[in-house]
Amino acid sequence: GQQVQQSPASLVLQEGENAELQCNFSSTATQLQWFYQSPGGSLVSLLSNPSGTKHTGRLTSTTVTKERRSSLHISSSQTTDSGTYLCAIPPSNTNKVVFGTGTRLQVLP
Amino acid sequence: ETAVFQTPNYHVTQVGNEVSFNCKQTLGHDTMYWYKQDSKKLLKIMFSYNNKQLIVNETVPRRFSPQSSDKAHLNLRIKSVEPEDSAVYLCASSLYWASQNTLYFGAGTRLSVL
Numbered sequence: 001g002q003q004v005q006q007s008p009a010s011l012v013l014q015e016g017e018n019a020e021l022q023c024n025f026s027s028t029a030t031q032l033q034w035f036y037q038s039p040g041g042s043l044v045s046l047l048s049n050p051s052g053t054k055h056t057g058r059l060t061s062t063t064v065t066k067e068r069r070s071s072l073h074i075s076s077s078q079t080t081d082s083g084t085y086l087c088a089i090p091p092s093n094t095n096k097v098v099f100g101t102g103t104r105l106q107v108l109p
Numbered sequence: 110e111t112a113v114f115q116t117p118n119y120h121v122t123q124v125g126n127e128v129s130f131n132c133k134q135t136l137g138h139d140t141m142y143w144y145k146q147d148s149k150k151l152l153k154i155m156f157s158y159n160n161k162q163l164i165v166n167e168t169v170p171r172r173f174s175p176q177s178s179d180k181a182h183l184n185l186r187i188k189s190v191e192p193e194d195s196a197v198y199l200c201a202s203s204l205y206w207a208s209q210n211t212l213y214f215g216a217g218t219r220l221s222v223l
Binding site: 033035037043044045048084086088097099101102104 | 213
């Protein structure tokens with residue numbers, strides 16, 4: 001079945017630095033979604049990016065479908081960006097969603 | 110903007126008790142899900158419902174059962190909780206039963222089993 005690996009497992013930055021998060025998956029995917037989970041537990045969708053590059057605010061996601069990888073770039077990080085970032089992929093022809101184990105980001109003031 | 114509502118936020122109970130978690134979505138979506146998030150933050154799907162029909166039932170213990178009155182509601186009942194059931198349970202919905210649809214999540218219910 002679909003395997004989703006994320007790296008790094010954890011990342012500590014100073015406020016203002018940029019973050020680069022990686023997501024690698026084992027099987028073809030027609031959809032890929034990045035989520036943010038706050039320290040309090042709420043899970044929110046950041047963006048969906050099955051291929052190409054998408055921007056929203058300080059976030060940029062680039063997915064290279066053929067290479068089965070996606071990245072999430074956070075520019076000018078802020079302390080409020082601290083939390084866990086999850087990559088999620090629904091395998092083709094199903095509505096199951098496989099989540100990666102996430103990257104824990106800590107942004108220090 | 111919250112559109113998937115879960116209650117309660119937290120629940121503490123003892124081994125053997127029955128618990129029930131509620132979930133409601135106001136997005137008009139056709140499909141709803143329950144996920145379990147373990148201590149390592151790994152999310153695993155437990156159930157999904159499409160128009161009141163169970164579509165996916167992963168190999169979860171039989172003490173777990175989903176309950177749906179209509180497509181906007183999907184509750185989760187645990188008949189006799191075990192210590193390993195301690196986790197965060199997340200409810201989600203999507204527009205259709207299709208791999209391209211975006212998932213919308215509730216805030217989660219954190220269960221602690223003593």
